[in-house]
Amino acid sequence: MSLVENLHRDYGDFKLSINQWEILDEGVTVLWGPSGSGKTSVFRILLGLEDCPGMKWTYQGVDLARLKTPDRHLGVVFQTLDLFPHLTAEENMMFAARARKVDAAKAQARMKELVGTLKMESFLQRPASVLSGGEKQRVAISRAIMGEPRLLLLDEPFSALDQELREESRKLVKNVIEQEKIPTLLVTHDQRDVEVMANKITTIRNGQLVEGY
Amino acid sequence: MLRIGLVLFLIFPFLFLLTQFQVTSWPDMGELIWAFKNSFLQATLSAVFSLVLGFWVALGLLALNSPRTRRLRFVLEVLCLLPNFLPPIFILLSALSVIDPFPMGIAGIVIVHSLMNFGLAAVLLASTIETKLGGIIELAYVEGSSRWRFLRQGLLPMLKKDLWLLGLFIFVICFGSFAVPLIVGGGRGTTVEVLIYEKIRLSSQWGDAVLLAFLQSVFIFSLSFIASRGKGSLHHRPANLRLLGSYSGLMVIGVLSFVYLFGYAQGFVSGLAMISTFYELQSALVWNFLGSIVLGLSVGVLCYGGLMWIAYCWPKKWFERFLNGYVAPSTSLACFCLLILGPNEGLYPFLKIPLALTVLSLNSLFRMGWDSELHALQNQMTVAYSMGASPNQIFREVLFPQLSRRAGLLAGIASIWACGDFAVSRILAHHDLSIAMMTETLMSGYRLNQAIVLSSLIVVAGFICFVICVGGSRVLSRKFAP
Numbered sequence: 159m160s161l162v163e164n165l166h167r168d169y170g171d172f173k174l175s176i177n178q179w180e181i182l183d184e185g186v187t188v189l190w191g192p193s194g195s196g197k198t199s200v201f202r203i204l205l206g207l208e209d210c211p212g213m214k215w216t217y218q219g220v221d222l223a224r225l226k227t228p229d230r231h232l233g234v235v236f237q238t239l240d241l242f243p244h245l246t247a248e249e250n251m252m253f254a255a256r257a258r259k260v261d262a263a264k265a266q267a268r269m270k271e272l273v274g275t276l277k278m279e280s281f282l283q284r285p286a287s288v289l290s291g292g293e294k295q296r297v298a299i300s301r302a303i304m305g306e307p308r309l310l311l312l313d314e315p316f317s318a319l320d321q322e323l324r325e326e327s328r329k330l331v332k333n334v335i336e337q338e339k340i341p342t343l344l345v346t347h348d349q350r351d352v353e354v355m356a357n358k359i360t361t362i363r364n365g366q367l368v369e370g371y
Numbered sequence: 372m373l374r375i376g377l378v379l380f381l382i383f384p385f386l387f388l389l390t391q392f393q394v395t396s397w398p399d400m401g402e403l404i405w406a407f408k409n410s411f412l413q414a415t416l417s418a419v420f421s422l423v424l425g426f427w428v429a430l431g432l433l434a435l436n437s438p439r440t441r442r443l444r445f446v447l448e449v450l451c452l453l454p455n456f457l458p459p460i461f462i463l464l465s466a467l468s469v470i471d472p473f474p475m476g477i478a479g480i481v482i483v484h485s486l487m488n489f490g491l492a493a494v495l496l497a498s499t500i501e502t503k504l505g506g507i508i509e510l511a512y513v514e515g516s517s518r519w520r521f522l523r524q525g526l527l528p529m530l531k532k533d534l535w536l537l538g539l540f541i542f543v544i545c546f547g548s549f550a551v552p553l554i555v556g557g558g559r560g561t562t563v564e565v566l567i568y569e570k571i572r573l574s575s576q577w578g579d580a581v582l583l584a585f586l587q588s589v590f591i592f593s594l595s596f597i598a599s600r601g602k603g604s605l606h607h608r609p610a611n612l613r614l615l616g617s618y619s620g621l622m623v624i625g626v627l628s629f630v631y632l633f634g635y636a637q638g639f640v641s642g643l644a645m646i647s648t649f650y651e652l653q654s655a656l657v658w659n660f661l662g663s664i665v666l667g668l669s670v671g672v673l674c675y676g677g678l679m680w681i682a683y684c685w686p687k688k689w690f691e692r693f694l695n696g697y698v699a700p701s702t703s704l705a706c707f708c709l710l711i712l713g714p715n716e717g718l719y720p721f722l723k724i725p726l727a728l729t730v731l732s733l734n735s736l737f738r739m740g741w742d743s744e745l746h747a748l749q750n751q752m753t754v755a756y757s758m759g760a761s762p763n764q765i766f767r768e769v770l771f772p773q774l775s776r777r778a779g780l781l782a783g784i785a786s787i788w789a790c791g792d793f794a795v796s797r798i799l800a801h802h803d804l805s806i807a808m809m810t811e812t813l814m815s816g817y818r819l820n821q822a823i824v825l826s827s828l829i830v831v832a833g834f835i836c837f838v839i840c841v842g843g844s845r846v847l848s849r850k851f852a853p
Contacts, residue, residue: 205757206757207753207757227756227757228756228757228758228759228760229759231759232757233758234754234757234758236750236753236754238750240750240751240753240754242751242755242768242769242773243773244772244773244852245768253755253758253760253764253768253769254758256760256764257755257758257759257760257761257764258758258759301758302758305758305759
């Protein structure tokens with residue numbers, strides 16, 4: 159278990175107040191809540207993109223909250239996916255490996271594995287700017303995993319896909335998370351994401367956790 | 372460290388101002404008030420005329436909002452923006468050629484400034500009306516409102532803030548303008564900017580000049596601060612604007628474009644008849660043409676580097692705030708602080724002029740779309756940063772390949788401005804180094820038609836520099852692609 163404590167932040171018209179929250183060491187912890195409940199703020203604070211003085215986040219004996227964003231060693235996929243459009247799918251993935259200084263041979267082997275699992279052979283050499291929504295989404299997940307993160311953080315990663323693709327994507331992502339054994343935090347408002355992906359569910363409303371912790 | 376370095380580079384003239392601020396005696400108050408009054412008056416009148424003409428022209432542009440007329444509208448918008456985009460020397464030459472006798476003084480400055488800024492005001496206003504009020508205009512049209520009633524009771528009250536901010540923006544540009552008052556201000560229209568120039572160049576009263584520059588900078592900064600605060604929300608939806616569109620606005624574009632295009636063409640034809648007078652200048656022409664190219668390219672390269680420097684330092688809240696609030700120093704101030712630093716002979720002007728032009732242009736280039744380019748890439752930077760990428764890797768693999776072409780385009784624009792510059796060069800060089808300086812010399816000697824013919828070489832030099840900057844940036848982006 160990783161334990162988040164004292165996550166409190168006042169945005170003026172909105173307050174986040176989480177005293178204690180456990181995130182699974184294995185499988186997928188889902189943070190579910192309606193729009194405006196504070197999910198994305200929690201997500202950004204955990205990434206270190208927003209300050210939260212006093213917060214403690216203990217993971218395998220390390221307080222991640224004291225580290226800078228890059229040093230937290232997290233993998234991330236935002237709602238907007240944010241691939242580098244001028245790079246190919248493969249270059250996007252290798253970018254993450256280089257960022258974390260993963261050994262080149264190891265990175266190649268890992269990429270091959272991910273390409274197989276997420277069925278990306280057909281578009282690996284295409285620039286990200288011309289990929290379809292589903293393809294982009296798979297590249298974004300692979301890119302996040304390539305850097306061998308401690309934890310994978312996903313913010314509404316399926317929301318940009320149409321209904322049919324979404325279902326397929328959930329299964330693929332669930333599959334790769336299980337295969338790679340990376341603890342994952344999924345932030346979503348979609349009940350179907352919860353049903354397919356969750357090993358643990360935490361609900362957030364008005365900046366407070368209301369169940370499941 | 373790099374951020375601090377860039378900030379220091381941009382505020383160098385202001386720092387210089389602080390270190391040199393030794394006012395031994397209060398300057399002649401009568402002269403000071405007179406220059407401020409002239410600056411204020413010309414800037415106010417320029418802003419008012421530009422807004423009135425701009426508003427009228429905007430109604431003309433709005434008459435062309437159907438898909439059929441889109442191309443024509445684009446051409447007219449280019450005609451409108453051309454005087455604002457070209458170096459001031461072209462508009463000066465056109466106006467002086469077509470308005471004869473030209474009213475030197477405040478009136479002359481206002482005419483040239485209005486000619487330069489009406490198009491910018493028109494294009495911005497048309498876009499604001501379209502995107503902000505399109506729905507309301509449609510509603511008023513459907514409900515049968517008359518044009519006059521809607522203008523008076525609907526449009527103008529709703530646009531009040533935008534008009535005010537746009538007017539303030541033009542006022543600030545005109546208040547700090549140097550090249551135009553220097554040429555057409557005459558003895559009666561001396562502005563603060565020109566007075567600073569005269570204090571140093573003619574009477575070596577540095578203390579007075581520094582005090583004037585300080586007062587002017589504070590005044591411009593305060594106004595720019597107000598002008599940068601208000602930004603309305605925009606809604607993008609194509610709307611039917613028949614209620615407002617007026618073809619009379621197109622006539623205004625026609626008349627004003629005629630003034631600057633016909634004036635230039637007429638002077639050019641007359642000047643060609645005197646082409647033989649250039650034979651004695653052949654050698655100077657060749658060297659000064661090369662001088663223009665060297666200055667244009669140096670500014671292009673420095674601006675390209677400066678823009679990339681900004682990109683490397685992005686994003687940081689305080690840095691962004693600084694760039695948004697920063698006001699480029701007065702032309703005279705930036706030039707004179709370089710003038711007293713080191714020698715001014717030999718090749719030194721070729722170092723100092725590009726440096727001064729870069730300090731003066733970088734902020735305009737930043738606001739001409741560089742800031743929005745950087746904002747558009749911010750999410751990619753955040754992802755890369757979260758993944759642990761170093762600033763070097765983010766710059767090399769994410770930013771540079773995506774920004775190089777845009778930086779090249781903006782650097783190319785700056786190089787065209789540099790080719791057309793005579794004001795900065797006149798302060799920092801003791802003799803003509805470029806075609807623009809030669810043109811200004813001819814213009815000052817009332818050899819207007821020859822000056823116009825000569826200025827066509829500025830277009831050639833500007834075009835060459837622009838192409839090299841744009842092409843070079845493409846080569847670099849390909850060469851350093853990951």
